[in-house]
Amino acid sequence: MSSVSHFADRLYAAIERTGSPVVVGLDPRLESLPASLLATCRQIHGATVSAAAAALWQFNRAIIDAVHDLVPAVKPQLAFYERYGVEGLRAFVNTVHYARQAGLLVIADGKRNDIGPVAASYADAFLGTPVVFAEEVPGDFAVDALTVNAYLGSDGIQPFVECAQRHGTGLFVLVKTSNPSSGEVQDLLVDRRPLYEYLGELVNRWGQDCRGACGYSAVGAVVGATYPEQGKRLRALMPHAFFLVPGYGAQGATAADVVGCFDAQGQGALVNASRSILFAYRTSPYAERYGEAGYAAAARAATQRMLEDIQQALRP
Amino acid sequence: MSSVSHFADRLYAAIERTGSPVVVGLDPRLESLPASLLATCRQIHGATVSAAAAALWQFNRAIIDAVHDLVPAVKPQLAFYERYGVEGLRAFVNTVHYARQAGLLVIADGKRNDIGPVAASYADAFLGTPVVFAEEVPGDFAVDALTVNAYLGSDGIQPFVECAQRHGTGLFVLVKTSNPSSGEVQDLLVDRRPLYEYLGELVNRWGQDCRGACGYSAVGAVVGATYPEQGKRLRALMPHAFFLVPGYGAQGATAADVVGCFDAQGQGALVNASRSILFAYRTSPYAERYGEAGYAAAARAATQRMLEDIQQALRP
Numbered sequence: 124m125s126s127v128s129h130f131a132d133r134l135y136a137a138i139e140r141t142g143s144p145v146v147v148g149l150d151p152r153l154e155s156l157p158a159s160l161l162a163t164c165r166q167i168h169g170a171t172v173s174a175a176a177a178a179l180w181q182f183n184r185a186i187i188d189a190v191h192d193l194v195p196a197v198k199p200q201l202a203f204y205e206r207y208g209v210e211g212l213r214a215f216v217n218t219v220h221y222a223r224q225a226g227l228l229v230i231a232d233g234k235r236n237d238i239g240p241v242a243a244s245y246a247d248a249f250l251g252t253p254v255v256f257a258e259e260v261p262g263d264f265a266v267d268a269l270t271v272n273a274y275l276g277s278d279g280i281q282p283f284v285e286c287a288q289r290h291g292t293g294l295f296v297l298v299k300t301s302n303p304s305s306g307e308v309q310d311l312l313v314d315r316r317p318l319y320e321y322l323g324e325l326v327n328r329w330g331q332d333c334r335g336a337c338g339y340s341a342v343g344a345v346v347g348a349t350y351p352e353q354g355k356r357l358r359a360l361m362p363h364a365f366f367l368v369p370g371y372g373a374q375g376a377t378a379a380d381v382v383g384c385f386d387a388q389g390q391g392a393l394v395n396a397s398r399s400i401l402f403a404y405r406t407s408p409y410a411e412r413y414g415e416a417g418y419a420a421a422a423r424a425a426t427q428r429m430l431e432d433i434q435q436a437l438r439p
Numbered sequence: 440m441s442s443v444s445h446f447a448d449r450l451y452a453a454i455e456r457t458g459s460p461v462v463v464g465l466d467p468r469l470e471s472l473p474a475s476l477l478a479t480c481r482q483i484h485g486a487t488v489s490a491a492a493a494a495l496w497q498f499n500r501a502i503i504d505a506v507h508d509l510v511p512a513v514k515p516q517l518a519f520y521e522r523y524g525v526e527g528l529r530a531f532v533n534t535v536h537y538a539r540q541a542g543l544l545v546i547a548d549g550k551r552n553d554i555g556p557v558a559a560s561y562a563d564a565f566l567g568t569p570v571v572f573a574e575e576v577p578g579d580f581a582v583d584a585l586t587v588n589a590y591l592g593s594d595g596i597q598p599f600v601e602c603a604q605r606h607g608t609g610l611f612v613l614v615k616t617s618n619p620s621s622g623e624v625q626d627l628l629v630d631r632r633p634l635y636e637y638l639g640e641l642v643n644r645w646g647q648d649c650r651g652a653c654g655y656s657a658v659g660a661v662v663g664a665t666y667p668e669q670g671k672r673l674r675a676l677m678p679h680a681f682f683l684v685p686g687y688g689a690q691g692a693t694a695a696d697v698v699g700c701f702d703a704q705g706q707g708a709l710v711n712a713s714r715s716i717l718f719a720y721r722t723s724p725y726a727e728r729y730g731e732a733g734y735a736a737a738a739r740a741a742t743q744r745m746l747e748d749i750q751q752a753l754r755p
Contacts, residue, residue, distance in 0.1 A: 152556070153571065161572065170574040202553055202560035206569050208579025209528050216525060234552050236588055237518055238618035240468070244518035253522050255469065256477065258486040263524025272552055274590045275616050276623030300591050302554035307592030311637065313627040318634070321627065 129335035130268055130293030131343075131365055134393065137195030137228055143430050144385070144437075146230065146367070147190050147422075148397030149199040149218060151179045155402045157415045176210035179203070182418075183218040186401060187225055189419035190426050196228035196267070198367075198395055216263045229266040230367065234297060236272035242279050245269075246286035250294065268293035270345055270367070273322060280329055284342060288333055293341040293365075296329070298322045298357060301347025301370030319353065323360040330364055339365050339391055346384055348376030348394065355383035358391075366392040372399030372429070378436035389437040400425045445651035446584055446609030447659075447681055450709065453511030453544055459746050460701070460753075462546065462683070463506050463738075464713030465515040465534060467495045471718045473731045492526035495519070498734075499534040502717060503541055505735040506742050512544035512583070514683075514711055532579045545582040546683065550613060552588035558595050561585075562602035566610065584609035586661055586683070589638060596645055600658060604649055609657040609681075612645070614638045614673060617663025617686030635669065639676040646680055655681050655707060662700055664692030664710065671699035674707075682708040688715030688745070694752035705753040716741045 138144050153161070153175050161178055168174035187197065197218075204215035222229050235245040249269040252259040268287075273280055273296050283294045299309055299319040309319040323344065330342030340363045346354050348370035358366070366384045370376040371394050384392040403409040403425035404418035413421040454460050469477070469491050477494055484490035503513065513534075520531035538545050551561040565585040568575040584603075589596055589612050599610045615625055615635040625635040639660065646658030656679045662670050664686035674682070682700045686692040687710050700708040719725040719741035720734035729737040 150557070152560075165572055170572045170576060172569060172571060172576055172579070175569065175571045200553075200557055200560075202551070202557045202564070205564045205580065206560040206578075207571075208564065208569070209525055209532060210579075211564075211569075212525050212528060232553075234588070235518075236550050236552075237516075237548075238616065241466070241516055241518045244468075244516075244522040248518070248521045248524065248527075253488060253491065253524070253527075255488060255491045255523075256481055256486045260486060260488055262522075263488070263526075264521065272550070272588050272590055274588055274613060274624055275618055276620035276625070278618050278620040297590060300554065302591055302594050304592035304594040307641070308590055308634075308638070309592070311629040311634065313629060313634075318624075318627065318629075322624070325623070 128291040130287065130291055130341045131339035132335040132337050133267065134195060134228060134365060135337035135339060135390070138393070141193060141195050142434070143194050144393055145194050145426065145430055145433060146196040146198045146393050146395045147186065147194055147400050147426060148232070148395045149183050149186065149197050150203050150397040151182050151401065152203060153178060155405065156182050157404065157418050159415060172207040172210045175207045176214040179211065180214040180217045184221055185419040186422050187222050187227070189423040191225040191227055193423065193426050193430065194227070196230055196393065197222050198230040198232050200397070201231055201233040219266055230268045230270070230295070231264065231266040232270045234270050234272045236275055236279055238275055239278050239282060243282035243286065246283045250283060250292040251286040251290045268295060270295045270297065272297050273325065277329070284329055284333065287341045293343060295343040295345050295367040296322070296326045298326060298344040299346050299350055299353050301349045301374055301376070305347065320356070320360060323357050326364055327361050334363055339363055343367055345369065348381045348384065349374055351380040351383050358384055358386065367395065368392050369395045372396040378432040381433065382436050385437060394433055396429055400429065444607040446603065446607055446657045447655035448651040448653050449583065450511060450544060450681060451651070451653035451655060451706070454709070457509060457511050458750070459510050460709055461510050461742065461746055461749060462512045462514045462709050462711045463502065463510055463716050463742060464548070464711045465499050465502065465513050466519050466713040467498050467717065468519060469494060471721065472498050473720065473734050475731060488523040488526045491523045492530040495527065496530040496533045499530070500537055501735040502738050503538050503543070505739040507541040507543055509739070509742050509746065510543070512546055512709065513538050514546040514548050516713070517547055517549040535582055546584045546586070546611070547580065547582040548586045550586050550588045552591055552595055554591055555594050555598060559598035559602065562599045566599060566608040567602040567606045584611060586611045586613065588613050589641065593645070600645055600649065603657045609659060611659040611661050611683040612638070612642045614642060614660040615662050615666055615669050617665045617690055621663065636672070636676060639673050642680055643677050650679055655679055659683055661685065664697045664700065665690055667696040667699050674700055674702065683711065684708050685711045688712040694748040697749065698752050701753060710749060712745055716745065
């Protein structure tokens with residue numbers, strides 16, 4: 124995977140190098156892509172999934188070119204590729220390879236989950252290598268880390284943890300998600316404490332033997348920026364878990380909202396933004412300044428703006 | 440999708456037609472496939488993911504040929520295909536098409552989950568049709584139903600429900616899973632009741648406006664056969680939800696254990712078996728009778744045995 128063999132150490136070093144605890148979510152909704160790019164793909168492929176896949180891949184490549192020196196990682200959302208079937212997933216594979224060649228870590232946002240041997244198969248795909256006739260072969264979907272859902276308990280998570288330890292990869296377990304109805308299940312009171320705190324303790328336990336030299340574990344947590352008080356509390360509960368923090372930007376959370384997800388040294392969290400960066404070219408002030416043709420430059424400018432925003436909020 | 444436009448009605452009719460509330464789980468673990476089949480694929484493709492994909496597809500085709508008149512549906516487990524990347528997913532696509540041509544309903548076991556527009560993308564892929572340039576195009580992954588995980592609450596489930604209603608497809612929400620550690624999260628007490636009961640009530644609510652002519656809803660539930668008492672209680676709590684019941688066979692549950700997942704008329708549940716059918720040829724008495732070359736006939740015999748077992752347990 125890399126010369127540094129522990130995912131948390133790679134992520135920590137990449138954040139230090141770039142000065143940027145920010146991950147760009149590669150969520151290329153076809154309907155929001157630049158019209159000229161869509162027109163070109165339509166001309167070549169017609170109204171087909173091949174056209175959609177070509178558009179996703181070309182868009183992602185331009186975004187990666189524009190932001191690769193600014194951020195440590197990208198986070199493709201698998202649903203936007205699966206939507207277009209096998210061709211869509213080929214766009215995902217191309218994106219992953221291109222991002223890694225550009226020196227970026229890749230976190231696949233797949234929220235995968237299942238029991239024992241099935242979870243191990245997902246782990247092989249994303250966090251390890253498929254084995255064919257007792258030989259390890261290169262896997263299309265190999266990334267640095269994967270998001271996972273823990274509703275099935277320990278024996279649904281351990282296969283991911285074991286695979287991550289063997290291969291120097293990582294996982295982020297859903298604890299408190301950023302969406303409006305996340306509380307419907309996650310905030311239910313168990314022994315007078317919300318369920319997400321209980322999940323946080325499980326994450327702690329699953330990750331306790333997976334700490335890297337940086338002090339953080341290969342088992343991280345997804346904690347939505349839209350719930351800042353809960354984020355603070357979870358930071359205290361999970362001192363060794365890297366937080367992957369969605370919700371900044373288009374979902375409404377501000378830089379001030381994410382501060383509590385970092386540790387006292389301003390480390391240990393990675394804030395995601397997707398729409399507010401990818402589609403900056405559609406919104407003010409970027410639309411006026413860059414226009415549709417300048418969508419990649421607009422994404423770069425929006426990333427820089429977000430970085431400054433978060434760096435300023437983290438300043439002591 | 441079919442001449443009958445409601446998923447629960449299609450499933451109900453297919454169970455009536457076959458007399459068989461059984462679904463064959465297409466979980467082709469490469470390492471358990473017949474050695475001669477693997478050898479052929481290796482000879483052609485070497486130790487590559489293409490060899491793995493070819494083996495999965497050929498194995499599935501033989502299994503479908505052997506059981507298609509005995510059961511209403513098959514349930515491919517996506518993890519076993521994703522494991523081998525894009526080629527593996529092509530084996531999944533081939534399997535889905537072949538099964539539907541053979542008149543079987545297909546339930547994709549993917550346990551997908553995400554928030555609003557992301558969940559809608561998964562729904563497009565599996566339960567609807569991808570839209571490219573405002574045109575609906577054929578989707579590789581279109582199936583009759585998908586398993587989903589509800590840890591993210593209503594706004595992670597509604598997009599699946601809406602898509603299912605538009606397209607006559609269905610979903611099965613994880614409520615109580617069959618694995619040993621399922622209780623770690625699912626049995627936590629919320630207001631002195633286990634969390635899975637609370638999830639059961641949510642499933643009821645999500646599915647209340649989606650009932651077909653048969654009385655059952657397009658929103659079903661996954662309820663593990665390994666927890667029979669909980670199954671009975673959940674049957675009472677979710678009178679209109681079809682139950683997808685894993686855990687019979689290799690996971691240890693018996694026919695007596697699944698009875699409580701059915702309604703008083705012996706309807707409303709679909710019992711899954713995977714390993715105990717697919718790999719019957721490796722176990723007694725099938726190994727002796729059919730040998731490795733007869734793996735498909737062994738799968739047919741094991742399916743018939745399971746059917747009789749369950750039909751007998753359901754007899755008043």
